[in-house]
Amino acid sequence: xxxxxxxxxxxxxxxxxxxxxxxxxxxxxxxxxxxxxxxxxxxxxxxxxxxxxxxxxxxxxxxxxxxxxxxxxxxxxxxxxxxxxxxxxxxxxxxxxxxxxxxxxxxxxxxxxxxxxxxxxxxxxxxxxxxxxxxxxxxxxxxxxxxxxxxxxxxxxxxxxxxxxxxxxxxxxxxxxxxxxxxxxxxxxxxxxxxxxxxxxxxxxxxxxxxxxxxxxxxxxxxxxxxxxxxxxxxxxxxxxxxxxxxxxxxxxxxxxxxxxxxxxxxxxxxxxxxxxxxxxxxxxxxxxxxxxxxxxxxxxxxxxxxxxxxxxxxxxxxxxxxxxxxxxxxxxxxxxxxxxxxxxxxxxxxxxxxxxxx
Numbered sequence: 382x383x384x385x386x387x388x389x390x391x392x393x394x395x396x397x398x399x400x401x402x403x404x405x406x407x408x409x410x411x412x413x414x415x416x417x418x419x420x421x422x423x424x425x426x427x428x429x430x431x432x433x434x435x436x437x438x439x440x441x442x443x444x445x446x447x448x449x450x451x452x453x454x455x456x457x458x459x460x461x462x463x464x465x466x467x468x469x470x471x472x473x474x475x476x477x478x479x480x481x482x483x484x485x486x487x488x489x490x491x492x493x494x495x496x497x498x499x500x501x502x503x504x505x506x507x508x509x510x511x512x513x514x515x516x517x518x519x520x521x522x523x524x525x526x527x528x529x530x531x532x533x534x535x536x537x538x539x540x541x542x543x544x545x546x547x548x549x550x551x552x553x554x555x556x557x558x559x560x561x562x563x564x565x566x567x568x569x570x571x572x573x574x575x576x577x578x579x580x581x582x583x584x585x586x587x588x589x590x591x592x593x594x595x596x597x598x599x600x601x602x603x604x605x606x607x608x609x610x611x612x613x614x615x616x617x618x619x620x621x622x623x624x625x626x627x628x629x630x631x632x633x634x635x636x637x638x639x640x641x642x643x644x645x646x647x648x649x650x651x652x653x654x655x656x657x658x659x660x661x662x663x664x665x666x667x668x669x670x671x672x673x674x675x676x677x678x679x680x681x682x683x684x685x686x687x688x689x690x691x692x693x694x695x696x697x698x699x700x701x702x703x704x705x706x707x708x709x710x711x712x713x714x715x716x717x718x719x720x721x722x723x724x725x726x727x728x729x730x731x732x733x734x735x736x737x738x739x740x
Contacts, residue, residue: 404488426457427485428523430494430503430513433464436531440512443535444542445485447551456516458485463494463508501526514542540685549690555681562633565589566676566683568599569614569635577601577614579641586638586651588614592628593666602638614638615657619664630666635674648677650684658692667705 427448431437441460448458467489498505501523503513512529525547529538536557543551555563566589573587579602586602600617612620615636623629638651652675653661665671671688697705 404486426459426517428497428515428517429458429460429485430497430501430508431460431462432509432511432531433462434509434531437462437512440529440531440535440538444512444514444529444539447539447542447553448548459488460485461488461490461494461497463491464489465491497523503528512538514547516547543685550684550686552682552684555676555683558683561591562635562674562683562685565591565597565633565635566637566674568597569637569674570676570678572599572601572614572618573637573639575601577603579604581606583641584638584651585641586614586636588618588637589635590615590618590622590631591633592622592626593630593632594626594628596622596626596628598622598625613654613657615653616660619660623664629664631661631664631671632666632669633672633674634661635676637676637678639678646679648680648682650675650677652684653691655692658688659695661688662692662695662697667701667708 427445429441429444431441445458445460448455467487494508495505497515498508498513501513501515503511503526507528510531512531513526514529515523515526517523525545527542527545527547529542536553539551539553540559542548555566558566568589569587571587572589573585576599577585577587579585581604584602587599588601589597589599591597598618598621600612600614600621602614603612603617605611615634618634619631622631634653636651636653639649653673661671661673665688673686673688673691674683675686676683
């Protein structure tokens with residue numbers, strides 16, 4: 382769902398209702414402001430609308446944690462409760478700042494909540510049982526409205542949000558993942574432990590790929606004296622999938638990496654390098670997406686994302702561009718995938734198209 386609502390003026394400008402809203406800022410300051418017709422101005426941010434009952438803060442905290450709030454450059458997050466005053470604001474705020482000191486901004490205002498529910502096109506009869514998520518774009522549009530059950534499985538809700546393409550990346554604990562995803566991540570962890578050879582850097586990485594036939598191939602990074610002859614675990618695993626199973630195209634890849642001698646206790650996600658991403662692109666079925674899972678050994682949380690998010694504009698050979706054009710409908714200079722609805726520009730897949738993978 383995408384709804385354009387125009388520009389957002391500042392909270393201090395053009396107040397339309399004489400109704401105060403209670404705000405807990407990321408710095409811990411409690412303030413009040415006057416609600417305006419539109420809350421945010423020229424900012425890209427997450428917006429979460431929550432009911433006031435006790436289950437909603439916990440569900441909202443889990444959602445905020447999964448929305449990459451620990452990313453070095455996170456989007457601002459606005460958590461808006463359907464209540465005019467906080468029942469226990471200090472407790473709620475403390476729990477949220479433990480996730481990230483820079484986010485979110487907590488707002489208590491029935492007026493703001495009801496206004497955004499209507500603006501987002503949500504069912505007003507479900508406000509007591511649902512979390513409503515949408516994001517704002519700096520051009521003044523509200524996009525990607527998704528309803529999530531407050532009382533439902535938190536991990537299921539977050540996977541639903543990611544699977545819908547609403548957010549490009551979420552982070553969940555390993556034990557909360559579906560069996561197929563968990564097994565692939567654990568295979569990558571075993572490959573890191575048993576197959577990686579990083580005599581120079583000491584940074585050992587394991588990868589596991591699942592091809593279109595469901596076969597799994599694993600590999601560790603392999604370092605040589607000459608850097609040019611070394612292989613990353615991701616590339617090695619993709620080559621093994623082709624060599625061992627005769628299947629070039631892959632559907633999923635899991636990566637686990639960490640120094641051999643830990644020494645530090647900090648969450649660390651070893652994201653694939655540029656060369657590995659291009660190799661993945663060469664092994665990505667046309668018009669589809671490769672799902673990428675990266676686990677941090679500290680905390681054992683898994684970052685779920687896609688190749689299309691990590692490599693938005695890959696190199697595409699002329700041969701492949703011609704093949705894409707033959708498979709696609711061309712309208713007004715934009716290539717649209719006939720079978721998936723994904724949009725390509727200059728032969729680059731920029732859409733969200735995911736196959737069912739047990740998520």
